Amino acid sequence: MVHLGVDFDPSPYVHGVCTYYYGTYDIEGGVALAKSGQYHEGKDGFVVHIPSLHSPQMAPEGQHAITIYTICPDRLATGDWESQKETYADKLIAYAEKYIPGLAEHTQLRVILTPEDFRHRTHLDHHAFGGIAPVMGKSGAPHQTPIEGLWFVGAQSESGGGLPNVIPAAYRTAKAIAGQ
Numbered sequence: 001m002v003h004l005g006v007d008f009d010p011s012p013y014v015h016g017v018c019t020y021y022y023g024t025y026d027i028e029g030g031v032a033l034a035k036s037g038q039y040h041e042g043k044d045g046f047v048v049h050i051p052s053l054h055s056p057q058m059a060p061e062g063q064h065a066i067t068i069y070t071i072c073p074d075r076l077a078t079g080d081w082e083s084q085k086e087t088y089a090d091k092l093i094a095y096a097e098k099y100i101p102g103l104a105e106h107t108q109l110r111v112i113l114t115p116e117d118f119r120h121r122t123h124l125d126h127h128a129f130g131g132i133a134p135v136m137g138k139s140g141a142p143h144q145t146p147i148e149g150l151w152f153v154g155a156q157s158e159s160g161g162g163l164p165n166v167i168p169a170a171y172r173t174a175k176a177i178a179g180q
């Protein structure tokens with residue numbers, strides 16, 4: 001994930017605040033690659049999110065905040081994220097630049113977040129930002145735990161990750177706690 005502060009208006013080149021760019025429709029192949037620690041470097045696709053288009057106060061006047069992010073292995077087969085993050089950020093920006101001309105040239109500020117950073121921030125051994133990949137027949141930790149009074153919600157729980165899973169499950173759990 002790369003956060004950019006840019007001094008131009010990228011809106012003519014995107015479809016709104018959040019634009020998905022697909023580089024492949026081979027989902028199984030992409031998953032297999034990521035699981036083996038191979039990073040596609042942006043070739044398979046990425047997302048461009050521009051929060052300053054809906055909240056202009058998120059960037060100085062005439063400027064924009066852009067986040068570019070993509071799927072990648074939690075751990076690389078060779079090397080580590082920290083030592084290679086600048087190179088990978090350059091490559092991801094180069095792929096985005098094919099759609100948003102002038103992106104690199106107009107960048108005033110950039111902050112890179114790697115899976116290592118996410119792991120540290122979330123205190124996890126294996127970070128998966130959309131939730132752990134589902135495995136047929138296996139469920140996450142139950143909302144009602146064996147410990148009386150301890151309930152468990154969120155991406156690691158039986159609901160699985162992603163907002164459409166996490167939010168209604170948390171609501172249902174809250175209602176169960178309240179005895180409704």
Ligand SMILES: Cc1cc2nc3c(=O)[nH]c(=O)nc-3n(C[C@H](O)[C@H](O)[C@H](O)COP(=O)(O)OP(=O)(O)OC[C@H]3O[C@@H](n4cnc5c(N)ncnc54)[C@H](O)[C@@H]3O)c2cc1C
Pocket residue numbers: 069129130131153154155156161162163164166
């Ligand atoms: C970049 C990115 C893009 C995503 N895009 C999508 C998408 O398009 N669609 C989708 O459905 N899902 C998306 N997700 C996944 C989705 O955001 C997560 O699956 C979901 O937010 C997980 O919910 P959660 O409640 O488990 O954890 P979180 O939403 O992370 O909530 C945990 C909360 O606990 C707080 N917290 C942590 N430690 C403590 C502590 N000690 N004391 C008090 N509070 C604490 C944190 O600050 C945080 O607010 C995305 C995730 C990321 C990172």
